[in-house]
Amino acid sequence: MRMFYILNLPAFITVSLIILLPILGTFAISLFRFVTFSEPSFVGISNYLRLFSDEVFINSVLFTLKFVFFSVSAEIFLGIVLALLINEKIPLRGLFRGIVLLPWVIPSVVSGRVWEIMFNYSYGFLNFIAEIVADLRINWLGTEIGAFLSLVIADVWRTVPFVALIILAGLQSIPDEIYDQSKIDGAGSLSRFFFVTLPMIDVFILTALIFRTIDALRVFDIVFVLTGGGPSGSTTPLTLYAYKYYLSGDFGYGSAVSVILFLLTLLVSIFLFRVVGRR
């Protein structure tokens, strides 16, 4: 038993240094009034109390949750559809699989810029199409709902391939014999999907769900590039909100926001892991 601890010690130290220490450090700073222009002083939980009466913070939490819900649901649904498609024995399947992966390969800052140009009011591609088809121009990034949808669209476009890839791995682990058997039993393609495919890949779906949920809670790059949090601060995720405070020199308050985000992510992950663990 002592050997067990000794052998695990290096790993434990490494993990502590690179994960535990920064988390504890951030938590410690969040208990201080830590602004660059005055001496730090211990204030206990007052940063947190201030957070909960901060309207902008509450809106930021709501935006983050809304963003996670809509983008992850769309990603899982489209991911399953895409995975089923590229799992079929179609001609040039390898090529298609490669193409499908492309959006995931592009760095998100780059794809953010590309979407920004597409959504632009005056010269964007989407308004070019909208003007031809319906003779109207949409202020994509200028209204609250427009900016929100634009972010969801850009995020979904980028991450569906990732979800599809995980689910594709699940699909390929299903032996053909089961499908043959169910065909003999008289199952149609719909009931084959719901009673054979879906139960066999649910663990893969949940894995993708966990990855995507945690990632979406921490969304930063695409929002930073695409909307910068606007209009009227309506699309500010918690990461960006914390960043703004770091930038203006209030590290205590910014850390408190980070800690809340960490706890939120932790809770959601524990919940999801429980669901997966039960299977």
Add this chain to the structure above:
Amino acid sequence: MNVFYILPLIFLYLVSCTSRSELTVAVGGTSAEVSYWYKLIKRFEEEEGIEVRIIRQASDSDLRRQHLILSMISHLEDPDVFFMDVAWVGQFIYSGWLEPINLDTKPFFKGSIEVAYREGELYAVPVNIDCGLLYYRSDLLEEYGCDVPETWEELLECSLKAVDEDIYGFVWQGAQYEGLVCTFLEFSYSAGGDLGNINSEENLKALTFMRDIIRIHKISPPDTYVSMKEEEVRLIFQRGLALFERNWPYAYKLHKAENSPVKDKFGVAPLPRFEGGRRASCLGGWYIGLSRFSDRKEEGKKLIRFITSYEVQKDLVEGLGWNSPRIDVMEELGEKYAHLKVVREACNYAVARPPVPYYAQISYIIQKYVNGVLAGLIKPEEALSRMDKEIRELKEYYE
């Protein structure tokens, strides 16, 4: 509290990992700017015999600020000399990150130098400045029989004639962003108010006027509060779709360009005031400063004196098209470039945004409420009293 500095310190040390024997200066911005700095610093090296290392920063100003904040809270020796936007000078001074500089400030515009003082010491020197200007269509003014407006009331009167002709009277920056603080500051000061005392009669007059020219007189575009930033405003004026425009000096060169439809049909003037008020121009620009943690303070001061000297400032105006904070330079070049005379006059009325360390939060509050008034979501009286309350709370919290 040192434990909090250690992690960024280790990180930055590993990233930079260079010998720290020479003078280091952080330079960023557009590529034209950066290559100009390379040239200038080379000249400095030759003239003074001091070796200088240049740290390339990002072109985005928030990223430049982030780089500097990280270096400062980790008490790094490098960079020794760096540039700051006027909006963060307050934060840097109050955080104690800057070393006092001895310099003759007489040749500089008063408004531009005041922000950089704290308790009788000068902590930063302006390198280029920007002051809000009024652009007008000279051909249309003649057609309508108007003079270049001295007051906002005259501007409104003349603009109403333009609206009858189906072009906008006055375009300005009203979207929710930093630029809105500048336009609000200009209206407020020109009504006789200020941003230190938010809830005043003068500010009410200013804010009501800003709302009414959009919503009642309709001389400004209906989407002023949604999308109007510098470039949007500039393009409307440049396409000949507006009579007056509020913008920074940079627009002059672009309006004058070969392919500009208003090339020979516009003029530029200081911004108007309200009847009984005073003229005001929002102060923008970049400052140079010396880090308190620098290990090359003497050489750093030499570099700052070099960059803000008469000769180099003249070069910056002619080479980069910047506006110098030095009155003597602007006066001399005003003979050569007529618009610099107007910039020089406008800069006499320059007013800085509040140089407080927590300015970013104040700016956010002002943006939110002024934009709300323009959007018709909140009454000017209520907006001012809520702004006042929130800014007071901020002050209490931070001071």
